[in-house]
Amino acid sequence: MRFVIAPLDVVKIRLQLQSHSLSDPLSHVNLRGSPVYKGTIRTLKHIVQNEGITGLWKGNVPAELMYVSYSAVQFTTYRSTTMLLHRVFGEDNRLPQAAESFISGAAAGAAATATTYPLDLLRTRFAAQGNDRVYTSLRRAIWEIRRDEGVKGFFRGLSPGLAQIVPLMGIFFAIYESARQPLGQLSLPWGSGDATAGVLASVVAKTGVFPLDLVRKRIQVQGPTRSRYVHRNIPEYGGTISTIKQIVKQERIRGLYRGLTVSLMKAAPASAVTMWTYERVMNFLISYGDNDAMETTI
Template structure:
């Protein structure tokens, strides 16, 4: 699944990192040789034309490692937090379903983000480099970032990352758990409401916090290699609030939503499949293990 949607991920990152406003007159001086991307299809075509078909899978290795690790940590933390809340509050004092799901989702998202963040940064930097390769291999990238930027270099943009993921996963799971039961009673073609609830939750949550995702990407490519990526005119950014102000001043509010369409094309179906699979595997494990405590957390 991740391999199939990898090109959309590269397109999203390229659009998010494009700092020039397409409504303003563009000159070679302010572009500094950077490409001009307009829309998902045109960006795909541009990358294939100038970088070859393999350019659509740049950053896929750290992305694959990140997605596998992220999912494992996220769902483990979500289940653990949910079961902890059940132990802390008895039946009479139990939190509302939406509040419980928000807390569990936010905790799971924050834990998974911090744990896998260096892979996320590596994914972004590889996807952002053009024919002039900034890093020749994953091993070399890790060594150079450690040498030139220190350990903190692997965590550039973590603040907006956490500011994004906490409400993102909180809203996602709150909507998912709220919508799953009513949707499960409908006669849907795939047999349950899990996938539809996951799709709906992903669209709402992603759209709501997307500007912070864009800010995270812009900050991730800061440092000594900033002017060597495919967009050579990326400004210097520091701090979440300051970066948001700079983007609004230079690119208007719509600049904070570059790549939203392709992001939803990529994330919404993936969330639907993920949640459908999660519910099936969880029910299978409960059926085999007879874990009453696990069942009560569903």
């Protein structure tokens, strides 16, 4: 699944890093050789024409490693936090479902983001590379970032990343858990409300916190290699708040939502598949545990 949607991820990152578009009044300004992307399809064509078909999978190796690790940490933390809340409040004084899901989802997102963040930064930097290769390999990228930027270089943009992921996963799981059962009672063509609830939760949550995702991407490519990516005119940004102010001042509010459409195109089906698989694996493990308990009793 990750391999299939990788081109959309590259397109999203390229759009997020672009500080001007064809419709902007400043588009006539000399962008020092940076491509000006407009729309998902045109961006896909531009990448293929200028970088070849393999350009659509730039950064896929660290992305694959990140998603596997992220999912493992995310669902383990979500389950553990939920069980902890049950023990703390007891079955008689349990929190409302939405509140419990929000807290567990926020904790899961924060833990998974912090743990896998260096891979996320590497994914962004590789996806931002044009024909002028900034890093020749994953191993070389790790070595050069460590040499030139120190350990903290791997965590550029972590603050907006955490500020984004906590409400993102909290809202996602709160909406998902609230919508899953009602949707499960409907006669849907795919036979389950899990996938539909996953899509709904993903669209609402992603849209709500998307500006912070864009800010995170802009900060991730800061540093000594900033002017060597496909967008050679990436401005120099500071912290999260100052970056938001600078983007709004130069690109207006819509500048905070560059790449939102392709982000939703990528995230919605991915969330649907993830949650559909998660529910079935959990049901299998629960039923497997029940069967073992019955056999032990017998």
